[in-house]
Each structure stands twice: as structure tokens, then as C-alpha cells.
Amino acid sequence: MQLNNDLNNLQIYCDESGFTGNKLLDVDQPIFTFASVASNEEEAKFIVEKIIKDYGIQNGEIKSGNLVKSQKGLRALDEVLEILDERYKICICDKKYAIAGKFFEYIFEPALAKKNSIFYGINFHRFITDYLHLKLVTQDKSAEVIFEEFYKIMKQGVDTPTDSLFQIASNQSDPVLNQILKFAHYNKDSFLYEMDGYLGDGAGKWILDITTTCLFSSLGKWGQKIDILDVYCDSSKPLNANQEIFNSMIGRTEKKSQIHEQMNLEQPLTFNLKQPVQMVDSKNFYGIQLADAIAGSFNYAYKNIKDEKNQLAQKWMNKIFRDESILVTFLGGDYEYANIEKAGAMLNWLILNHIVQKCDDGLSILDNISDEILSLRQLMLLNPPPNVKVWNI
Template sequence: MSQKIYFDESGFTGNNLLHPRQNYFAYASVATNDDEARTVVERIIKKNNIQGGELKGKNLVKFAKGRKIITEILDLFDGRIKISVSDKKFALAAKLHEYIFEPCYSEVNSLFYGIGFHRYIANVLYMEFVSRGAGADELFTEFEKLMREGEGHNLEAIFSSSAIAEHSEIIKMIREFAQKRNQDIRSELKLLADGETGKWVLDLTNSALFTLLASWGLEHEVLTAVCDHSKPLQHNQEMFTTMIGNTSKTYSEIEGNQYPLTFNLSGPIEFSTSHESHGIQIADVVAAAAVYVFSGNTDDSADRWRHAIARQAHYGSVVPDIDELKLDVQRGQTNALVLQHLHQRAMEDQNLTEGMAGIIEHLKRALASPRFQMGA
């Protein structure tokens, strides 16, 4: 028997990840059924005399009475909720690695993913951005514009707007690396322009939904996905249609951890509206609560929700982890040196991947030596 999972979001801004008033995106899912969802929603609406006959999370979080309703819903569906939360600025930093760095070593990308280089780049860029490092604002803005427009004109001068006197060494290396490897970036942009992904390349909806479904697939043999109408999802459903009737289980292994890559859908994604689907209303409330918590609110309700949200919000969430940058541990040291090495190779027009596996192993062994001191 198929398990219905209802999905909805909060904080959607599409390809605009630098939206000044929407810093977080949450995609929430709830395992329930039509009858239970209808009973719960109608009871809450009647008991609290809610106007409009519909639960809307963005309205409920504004008032103490509404936040009590959210608490009731979180308690009622505890254990049947999964949430993906993204810090949009960090997500943009991760996208920069994906479309600026990875195309340059795509044939051996598992080598770099294996040492967490993607996380290092995303976190170091995020820290540059939030600390207002000189040049970071310009670099992020130019990258978002590049990806939204999909035009690779004048890539030889990419990120030139970040070339200011006070810029950091990190920003300088990333800018110069991208300029020297502009042909790899141009090829990647052409693939996006020729495919279905390009129009919503920065949007976070598809990846959040896929990761959540993959996680639900570990608990239920067959899934039925019911989603609120979404332009990004409706624009490109290929990754989901391939999962219809799929009974195989495939995993990826990154840094010793296994992550599910497959699930079994009963049919195509079903699209509905919150007005028509009570399950979507519940998912909407959960998503709004997640954004409320991550946005730094500190009232009693937020404090009470924080543990529950954090416990259920690690399914494909895209949030910074500054531990990746610690230079007193081998991981941070390794990736800092790898960035320097890649930059040097790019500047000298050398092959980026030849012998890199051996160089990374050499760096690890050297850094493990008690005689090594970073910067010595």
C-alpha cells in the first residue's frame, strides 16, 4: 500500500537566492492521509474560529494564538515530519562550487567530494559574504546574474567586479581560477541552456523534494507525493518520473556515510492547492514554523519548536558548517592547501587533475605529522 506524503514550502524566491527579506527556504513533508488531514484541519479551524477556512503558516506564526496551533500540529505529527531547510546565501555559495569549480575536474569529482572540498568552498565563500568581506557581495551578485541569465559572454573577465583593493586572498584566488578556466564554465553553461534544468538552475525545490522522498523511501516501500503547485517542479519532472515503479535501492557513499538515491513512486507527482488539500495545509504550517525558527526568533514558541525542527530538518538541508574551515584540524588544512594548489595549476595553465590523488594523499600524510604547523 502506498504512503501519501504531502509537501509545501515557505520562503520561496525561485532563482533569487539573494532576496533581502527571505533568507531561508524550507520544504516540509508530512506522512498522513486525506481523512486524517481533513479531520485535524477542520477541527482546528472550528475550535479556533479561523477565518477563510484554511490554515496558512505565514499568518499563524504572527500571533501567539496561531503559534499555539502550530505547536499542536507539530506535536500531533511528531515522527511523521521531514523538513529540508536551506540558508539561501549558503546555498548560492554551494551552487558556485557546483558550476564554477566542479566542471573543471568533473572526471574525478569524487576525489574532491571525498575530502569535502565542496563544503570547504561553500563555507569559505559564505563566511566571506556574511562578514562583508571586500569583493564578496560583488562576486555573489555577479554569479547569481550569470546563472539566472545563462549567458557566458566575456567569461574571461568573470567576477571582475570583485577585484577591489581590499579584497581577500580567497576572493582573489576564486576569481582568478574562474577566469583561467572559463572554457570549462562556458561548456557547463551550454549544457544547462540545452537542457531542462537551466530555467530554474538556482531554485532549491527540486533537490529538496528529491532528498525528502529518498529519505521517506527508507521507511515506506511505495510513496505517493502530493505537492502544492510549483513552477520549478512542473517545469522539470524527469528526475521523478524515472522513480515511478522503481523497486531498486541505490546509495551514494560520501565520507563513509551512505545516502539513498532512489525511491518508489506510485505514479507522477500529484499537484494540488492548499485549499483543496488539507495535507498540504499541514505541510505549509510546518514549513512556516521551520523558517520562523531558523530566522532567529526567540519567543517561547520558537524555543519550544527549535528542538523538534532541528531533529526533523536534516534531510538535504543546506546550511553552513564553519567547522569545515578550522585550520587546526586536518580536513580544513587539506582543503585550504588544495585550493591553493588548484589556483596555482590554473594560473600556470596546467592540467588540474593529473596526479591530484597522489598529491592529496601526500598532503594528508604531511599534515598528520606532528612537526607540521599550518603556515610554517
């Protein structure tokens, strides 16, 4: 059967692998992947039935969670990826990196919002995120305590500011974590004000979950090629709770994007939906089974990327890192922005110390902050710390 390559006559099917909801520190499921595939039920049925027959798959349904457990199953997934080449998109999220980014978004961003472009421009957000991610990966107990409290607050909500919220620890051995915790403690009111009335109900119940973000980003990418999107997703509690954001895209014909000049990135903000996103059962929709196969393949591949002998994991990951059109979202990293041997990271470390000191002194963080950052930069250039490459500043 020849595949239909007219994208405007196809549906978009979506599924995920590694879902744990708000529990982004689940030890058994460290990676979340979200896949979307352009197909239709006729060809999807043909592909699924071919794979089931050729590889002797039991139960009459493609389930990547089972297929990744054997070499025969991995070959079956590889054939699915080959058949659907250039017809799928993938989001890959290291959950520890994702929750570190959420911490910056909800704890730091409200306090810095009025002048946040300054901090984003010098990658202050990446310094904080990368450092927290590094500490979580190395299983630093101090970082785990911070995120346990963060998770509890985001899940249950806090009615009023309390002295115990992000309490400053006197025995904190890590100087960067100590300053991050102090910032969180001093600026808890701006965080609570931002979250007032949102946590705990409806969409707010799934505030840490990344399913909705991945679906929205994926549809934004598809919307750049397809005029009207007809979307089907495996039934999901977070997506059911967040239907409003997608319903606002029904009949949305204008195309808006946000340009991130520093990253040379265009992020679509709108897309045109034919109808509300349909929540369906994978047993009844072959296209969802294909999306499951793709999501599971890349979940497996990312977990095994460091195994140079795993040829399929290497093949799949190399493909998406070479082709920007496939990879929609990648939340992970090599901690580059937390390496204080680089001037950019050292500058951000000095800035963190500076704004926490302003909090200690009861001063507004943002007053004169542009000039103060320039002064810190000049100080580094004139008196560079040992081992810091100042030309990277």
C-alpha cells in the same frame, strides 16, 4: 479521531516556505524550508477544521505565514506538529549557504570532476562553501559582487567564453576570495562546457532553485518506509519544469542508494511513485495546508533559533536535530571547515593556492595532484603554521 498509522495507505503532501526561486540572496526571505507529511484527505480535513475552530483562525484555511505572527497562531502550529508527530519530514536551507554550495558545484566541480573524490575526501568542497557562506553572512562586498555575476550567468547563460567572465580584480583585499575568483576565471571554459545548452530553458531556468532537490530527497526518505508513494504538491513552477526526473520514478521498484562513508550517510537514489506528482491548490487539499503549517513552523524556528527565550523555536529545532528520521536536508553551518586554525582548513587553503598557481603557470590542475597534496600535507606536519592544530589534519 485516531490517525491512520499504516503509512502504505497514506498520501504524501508537500509544501514550502520562503520560496524565491533562483534568487537565493533575497534579503527578505533568507531561509527556505520544504515539508512533506503522510496523511489522507479525511484525517487532514479533521485536523485542519479542529485547528481552525479551536484557535479561531479566519478565512477557513491554515496559512503558516499568518499564524507565526501571533502567539495564538504559534500555539496552533505547535498543536499541528504534536498531532502529526513522526508523520512529517523537513528540509531546512540557509539560502546563502545553498548558493555557496551551488557555486562550488557549478564553478569548481567541472574542473575537478575527473579526480573529484580526492577533493571531496579532504572536504575541499566544504572549505570553499563555508568560506563563501561566511563572507555572504558578514556582507562582504567582494563576495556579493562574485555572486551577482554568478547569478546573472546562471539566469541568462553565456554563449561563448569572454575575458570579462569572472574578471580577476586587482584590488581584491581578501586573499581567499581572490584565489576563488582566479580559479573561476581560469576554469570558465569547463563551466561553460558543462552548462552549454542547459541554462535558461525548461529545468535549466530554475538551476539555482532548491525546491526540486528538497522534494527528491524527501521522497527518497519516504521511499525507505513506503512501498508506493502517492504524492501531492502545492503548485510550483520549478517542480512543473522538473517533472521528468520524477516521472522516471513511476513504477520504480528497485531501491538504489549512495553511501557516503565519511558522513555515515545513506542517500536514496530511487523511490516508487504511483503516478506523476500531482500539482494542486492548497485551498482544495487539506493535506497541503498541513504541509504548509510544518514548513512555516520550521522556517520560523530556524530564523529564531538564537533566541533562547523563544521556547517554541527551541522546542521545534531541538526535536528535529535529535531525530535523524525527520530532518532530510540541512544546508547551513558554523563555518567550521573555513577555520584555518584547524589543520584541515589550512591544508585546503594551501591546496587552493597550489591549484591556482598551476593555472597561473598554464599547467593542468589534476596532473600529479594526489602526490602534490601529499607533499603539502607533509610540509604542514614538518612546518606547522602558527596556531594551527596539526593533529586535526
